[in-house]
Amino acid sequence: MIFIRTNHDIATSYLYSYTEPLIxxxxxxxxxxxxxxxxxxxxxxxxxxxxxxKPTFIFFNxxxxxxxxxxxxxxxxxxxxxxxxxxxxxxxxxxxxCLNKLGKEAVKKGCSAFxxxxxxxWIARSHKRECQPLKDNVAEPILESSNTIVKxxxxxxxxxxxxxxxxxxxxxxxxxxxxxxEPLASASLQALVSNDGALDYEGEAYARIC
Amino acid sequence: xxxxxxxxxKKLVKERLSAMPPDVSFSVGNYGDFSPQDLxxxxxxxxxxxxxxxxxxxxxxxxxxxxxSYPK
Numbered sequence: 001m002i003f004i005r006t007n008h009d010i011a012t013s014y015l016y017s018y019t020e021p022l023i024x025x026x027x028x029x030x031x032x033x034x035x036x037x038x039x040x041x042x043x044x045x046x047x048x049x050x051x052x053x054k055p056t057f058i059f060f061n062x063x064x065x066x067x068x069x070x071x072x073x074x075x076x077x078x079x080x081x082x083x084x085x086x087x088x089x090x091x092x093x094x095x096x097x098c099l100n101k102l103g104k105e106a107v108k109k110g111c112s113a114f115x116x117x118x119x120x121x122w123i124a125r126s127h128k129r130e131c132q133p134l135k136d137n138v139a140e141p142i143l144e145s146s147n148t149i150v151k152x153x154x155x156x157x158x159x160x161x162x163x164x165x166x167x168x169x170x171x172x173x174x175x176x177x178x179x180x181x182e183p184l185a186s187a188s189l190q191a192l193v194s195n196d197g198a199l200d201y202e203g204e205a206y207a208r209i210c
Numbered sequence: 211x212x213x214x215x216x217x218x219x220k221k222l223v224k225e226r227l228s229a230m231p232p233d234v235s236f237s238v239g240n241y242g243d244f245s246p247q248d249l250x251x252x253x254x255x256x257x258x259x260x261x262x263x264x265x266x267x268x269x270x271x272x273x274x275x276x277x278x279s280y281p282k
Contacts, residue, residue, distance in 0.1 A: 009237075009242075009243075010237055010243050011238075011243065014237070064239070074240065095239070119265070120238050120239050120241075120262050120266075121239060122238055123236065123237040124234060124236050125234065125235055126233060127233045127235060128233065174277055178277060184234050189270070190266055190267065191236065193269065193270045193273055194265075194269055194270065
């Protein structure tokens with residue numbers, strides 16, 4: 001499997017940090033995890049890695065829009081013309097709006113299933129924890145709910161099951177946040193509800209990565 | 211939706227944002243990072259981020275009755 005992780009601003013530093021426990025879990029389960037970071041995040045390098053490693057799962061973390069994914073310098077590295085790169089894989093792009101066109105195009109070009117978001121991906125965060133994203137309890141419900149998708153796929157569950165479990169995780173957090181007396185809870189709650197509503201997939205419901 | 215409705219929704223969303231603590235921010239993809247006050251300013255500018263903030267809040271308000279009906 002390939003984990004693509006950008007890390008060039010606050011938002012991507014949070015995404016980057018929250019992939020760490022997933023990489024550990026994947027390796028503990030015996031998966032060969034290839035990390036693509038920094039200047040490695042180009043279409044050419046991704047194609048070479050796919051050709052050599054034949055991954056069943058690609059997990060992208062970074063900025064995007066309805067037609068493109070962006071690398072570590074804010075450069076577009078995948079767009080509708082290169083969406084075939086995801087063929088035969090299950091791909092999860094933790095990225096704004098990417099499902100609308102890119103996800104559809106990827107599936108049209110042979111991607112088994114493309115998981116992503118139909119709207120912006122919001123991250124609420126506490127100023128006090130910017131340097132320690134994994135200790136930011138404002139961001140945690142948002143990123144842990146999305147991490148659930150990968151955890152479920154690693155356990156052998158299907159795309160549809162992984163998405164349902166992510167909604168359940170989000171619902172549990174939403175309940176806690178609604179009744180929380182923590183003043184920052186409303187920010188987490190609104191971002192989480194928005195992301196959870198925007199999460200969806202294209203392609204095969206029963207696709208699995210193992 | 212007529213102009214009055216749009217103005218009312220903007221006011222409602224801005225009030226909700228202004229009630230948030232100042233030590234929280236939102237990252238909105240490659241638009242960048244915004245404090246609640248920044249989002250209020252973006253709504254006033256009618257920018258894409260401002261529109262996204264309105265959409266986020268409206269979605270939340272619409273879903274709220276269902277959310278609070280979950281058992282504690």
